[in-house]
Amino acid sequence: MTTISALRLMVAAIFIVITTAFLRLLYILPISSTLRHGRTIKHLKTKLSHMVVVLGSGGHTAEMMSLLRDIDPRRYAHRTYIVSSGDSFSAGKAAEIERIIQSKHVQSFSAPTKAGEAHSMTGTWDLVIVPRARKIHQPLYTTPFSSLWCLIGCLQALHATSKASRTTPYEYPDVVITNGPATAVMVILAATILKLFAVAPAQKMKIIYVESWARVKTLSLSGKVLLWTGICDKFLVQWESLAKKINGTGTRRKVEWKGFLVE
Amino acid sequence: MEKVCLITTGATAPFPELVQAVLKPESLQLLADNGFTKLIFQCGQTFKSFENLMPTDHKGLDIEVFDFKADGLNREMRMCQAHEGIANNGLVICHAGAGTILDGMRLGLSLIVVPNDSLLDNHQLELAEELELQGYATKSTTSDLPNAIQIACQRGQRAWAGHNASFAQEIDKVVGYEDDVRARLD
Numbered sequence: 001m002t003t004i005s006a007l008r009l010m011v012a013a014i015f016i017v018i019t020t021a022f023l024r025l026l027y028i029l030p031i032s033s034t035l036r037h038g039r040t041i042k043h044l045k046t047k048l049s050h051m052v053v054v055l056g057s058g059g060h061t062a063e064m065m066s067l068l069r070d071i072d073p074r075r076y077a078h079r080t081y082i083v084s085s086g087d088s089f090s091a092g093k094a095a096e097i098e099r100i101i102q103s104k105h106v107q108s109f110s111a112p113t114k115a116g117e118a119h120s121m122t123g124t125w126d127l128v129i130v131p132r133a134r135k136i137h138q139p140l141y142t143t144p145f146s147s148l149w150c151l152i153g154c155l156q157a158l159h160a161t162s163k164a165s166r167t168t169p170y171e172y173p174d175v176v177i178t179n180g181p182a183t184a185v186m187v188i189l190a191a192t193i194l195k196l197f198a199v200a201p202a203q204k205m206k207i208i209y210v211e212s213w214a215r216v217k218t219l220s221l222s223g224k225v226l227l228w229t230g231i232c233d234k235f236l237v238q239w240e241s242l243a244k245k246i247n248g249t250g251t252r253r254k255v256e257w258k259g260f261l262v263e
Numbered sequence: 264m265e266k267v268c269l270i271t272t273g274a275t276a277p278f279p280e281l282v283q284a285v286l287k288p289e290s291l292q293l294l295a296d297n298g299f300t301k302l303i304f305q306c307g308q309t310f311k312s313f314e315n316l317m318p319t320d321h322k323g324l325d326i327e328v329f330d331f332k333a334d335g336l337n338r339e340m341r342m343c344q345a346h347e348g349i350a351n352n353g354l355v356i357c358h359a360g361a362g363t364i365l366d367g368m369r370l371g372l373s374l375i376v377v378p379n380d381s382l383l384d385n386h387q388l389e390l391a392e393e394l395e396l397q398g399y400a401t402k403s404t405t406s407d408l409p410n411a412i413q414i415a416c417q418r419g420q421r422a423w424a425g426h427n428a429s430f431a432q433e434i435d436k437v438v439g440y441e442d443d444v445r446a447r448l449d
Contacts, residue, residue: 049438062362067430075440174438206437210430214361215386216393234437236430241393258428262365 021196028195028202030233048123048167049174050078052158052205053097055090056181063212064179065097066262073101077123078166080173082157084132084150084183094127124166128157133182147186154183154190162200172200179210180222192231206233211255213238213262217245227254236261265350266298267342271305273358274331278379279309283316284405285356291322293409297416298351301325303339305332336366343372354415356408359387364400374400375411 053068055061073079079101081094098112102122118124130153134143162172176191178184188207194200209232211223216239219227226232227246235255237243243257270285272278282304284290294302302324306313310330317326332339343353352373357363359378367374376391395402401418403411 047440051434059362066365070429070431071434072431076434175434177434208434208437212361213365214390216389218386218389220386234433236433239393256433258433260427261430261433263369263427 024196024198028192029230030207048077049075050080050161050165050167050171051076052080052082052161052173052176052187054082054176054178054181054184054187055094056084056087056183057090059214060179060181060212061090061093063262065093065100067179067210068097068177069100069263070104071101073105073122078173079123079125080128080161081125082128082130082154082183082187084181085129086132086135091127091129094125098125118166126161126164128161130154130157130183130187133186150183150186151190154187155193158187158190158194158200158205172204174204175206175208177208177210180212180220182222184209185222185225188226188231207231208234209236210261211235211237211242213260215239215242217242219246238262264298264348265300267301267303267350267353268294268299268356269303269305269336269339269343269353270356271336271339271358271363272307272309273360273363274307275360276358276379276381277308278358278381279306279312279316280381280405281356281358281377281379282306282309282313284377284408286316286318287409288318288320288322289409290412291318291320291324293412295322295324297412299324299353301327301342303342304328305330305336305339307331336363340366340370340372344370354412356412359391361390364390364394368399373415375403375408375415376400377403377405377408377411380404 053064055064079098081097083090083094095112102112102119103109105121106119113119113122113124115126116124131146131150133147133150135146138146158172163170165171165173168174172194176187178188191200191205191207195202195205209223209226211219215223215237219242227235237246237255237257238260240257243255246255247253270282272281285302304313304327306328307330310328313328340355342350343355344350345352354373354375355367356375356377357367359376364374364376374394376394378388378391391400391402394400401411401415
């Protein structure tokens with residue numbers, strides 16, 4: 001008798017956990033939040049925001065430089081760049097992105113502020129390094145382990161960056177921006193996990209994905225994964241042909257097209 | 264008047280077929296006929312064997328060759344632009360790498376895009392096809408290059424100004440800054 005009731009209790013408990021997890025997932029996903037509020041939460045013009053940008057691999061990083069060209073650093077006063085370990089190219093490009101952003105808002109501009117420095121006009125920026133999801137030539141069977149290691153690194157990085165936030169101390173970043181390196185999927189997964197377990201509020205860490213300009217008719221692997229999971233708050237493509245192909249004739253638009261976002 | 268043609272194979276994969284196609288007498292003759300004075304080759308690993316590919320008859324064209332430039336091809340791209348009294352509008356012949364194409368389009372240069380067949384990456388081919396379709400570039404193959412040179416010299420480049428959208432505004436919408444987002448009741 002006792003073993004049977006213990007088993008029943010277990011099954012009941014598992015059902016409760018699964019149902020709760022499912023409902024929570026529904027709650028935090030972008031589709032349900034737009035249904036609830038009709039639209040997103042409004043910010044006052046004066047409120048400062050913290051943005052996270054995931055960089056990685058040459059082409060993606062070069063495109064991100066162009067995407068972020070007219071970011072207002074007075075509004076996004078804290079900018080955190082996430083790069084994977086060993087990617088010194090992207091780490092160097094973070095400073096170059098900052099040069100573009102800051103030069104438009106500082107009179108007689110000479111050089112961008114260093115990581116961690118604060119400036120009255122352009123706020124602050126920093127660089128966070130996470131482990132690589134998969135190294136080049138790494139055997140396939142070890143990939144799950146290195147991916148998990150990368151995920152843990154991303155969870156830690158997001159947690160650490162919330163504590164270090166200059167604009168909203170002890171709050172998670174407002175928005176996560178990426179255009180598709182493998183690390184980006186892990187960062188986005190980490191952000192969703194934090195929201196799922198209510199470590200971070202559901203309205204924080206809004207996720208924006210921009211498909212590469214080079215993608216005309218098909219999505220990249222990262223794009224496919226992220227579209228399928230539906231965890232992006234905004235999914236942008238840069239070619240009308242691609243948007244039409246994905247959205248089809250249905251009324252619900254899965255991806256948005258606004259024109260070329262690169263310059 | 265100068266008229267410069269830049270040929271670039273990109274930094275990642277070797278593309279000797281493109282270099283060979285440009286150095287064919289037929290292509291060189293067409294370039295000379297269309298008023299070109301100088302060819303600049305960025306040819307990566309093909310640099311080592313460039314001497315052997317070089318024909319004896321240059322058709323009067325100046326030829327400059329290098330493998331890579333660490334700081335990019337900005338200077339060479341600008342040499343292809345028209346400069347009042349010095350140079351006419353030139354041409355860029357490139358592999359289908361997005362970075363090179365974007366750089367060329369930004370400067371309003373005439374582009375011939377030749378996808379590298381040896382790469383099993385068909386999104387570069389798709390990009391080249393769409394650019395051709397929308398009139399931003401002339402798509403070609405290594406064997407059809409002379410024909411493409413003729414077409415590109417005749418039709419000129421479609422400017423892509425006004426086609427851009429600001430990504431910063433899209434971020435503002437998601438974060439919820441009101442001044443950029445008109446209240447819209449769905």
